[in-house]
Amino acid sequence: MDTGDCPLLRKDRLCALQIEKGHEALPAVCRNFPRKQICLASGYLERSLSPACEGVLALLWDLPDGVAFLSDPLPKEEQRILTIEEGYPLVPFFAPIREWCVDMLQDRRFPLSQRILLMGMALKELVDGEEDIAVWLLRARSLPSHAEELLPQSNNALPMFLSNALRTILQIESAALDFASVQHEIVTGLGVIGHGDSSRATIPLVPYQQARTRYEEYFGNKDFFIENLMVSLFFHLQMPALASREDLWKSYVNFCNLYAFYRFMAVMSCREGIEPNRDELFRLTVFASRGLIHNGARQTSLQDELFQNDSATLAHMAILLGG
Secondary structure, X not given: OOOOOOOOEOOOOOEHHHHHHOHHHOOHHHHHOOEEEEEOOOOOEEEEEOOOOHHXXXXXXXXXXXXXOOOOOOOHHHOOOOOOOOOOOOHHHHHHHHHHHHHHHOOOOOOHHHHHHHHHHHHHHHHOOOOOHHHHHHHHHHHHHHHHHHOOOOOOOHHHHHHHHHHHHHHOOOOOHHHHHHHHHHHXXXXXXXXXXXXXXXXXXXXXXXXXXXXXXXXXXXXXXXXXXXXXXXXXXOOOOOOOHHHHHHHHHHHHHHHHHHXXXXXXXXXXXXXXXXXXXXXXXXXXXXXHHOOHHHHHHHHHHHHHOOOOOHHHHHHHOOO
């Protein structure tokens, strides 16, 4: 409907069709969401969950020790022959490359933003032409031991971080009225002046800084939630893309952009005038997911903007991750 709601949704937000006719009566999209199942070049049939569902976020909230991945042999009738075409040199190594990336994302010796940056440093070597994956893995695994000397110091990241976040939120469009409402809430809470065009908007830093202080006060002991969110998202989106070295870097830039926006929305759940609580954090996280994760064209558009503006460098990713 014009509100973005399904006409079968009752006032209590439950599905009238499912209640009356049972689960089997639902159309495919309602049966599957938020689930995803796909065969990959890793040789696995993977099942994952989208973070665009409050129920999935609740599962991630209850995993303080991190996300674990379970692997079971497929029944013979579900097995398929895997064929890897020539001309894709990195694809056969998808499993070990991705495994290292997930391990890096869950390395709690460092803040999550630094883990993502370290991951980018390693992946950049593959982008630049490294072909010996075994040697690359040895270097990648030793990277954390040199993190302190490798990680750049970005002292003025916040203005660009906020500008990117504002541009992202203003590009999210939906027929659902609650999308427009959330956009207004966030822009107002950020104290933005002249927000019709993000390139000319004045973005005060104080409202966000105050919200960030409240976020750290209320959710500082829940840092694992954002980690779990990004790890499950990395898995859900089958990252990193290895069809080409260019695609690899684009997928990394996209991941940085997604993290920056999730981080921004999480902090803004503690904006002035809002009592910080889990429900509000989940609401804004779902908004971010439905606006980006389930709109590949929008992800690509935001990613391409960074490349067109020469802002897809590792140095710029450090700024994007610095909010």
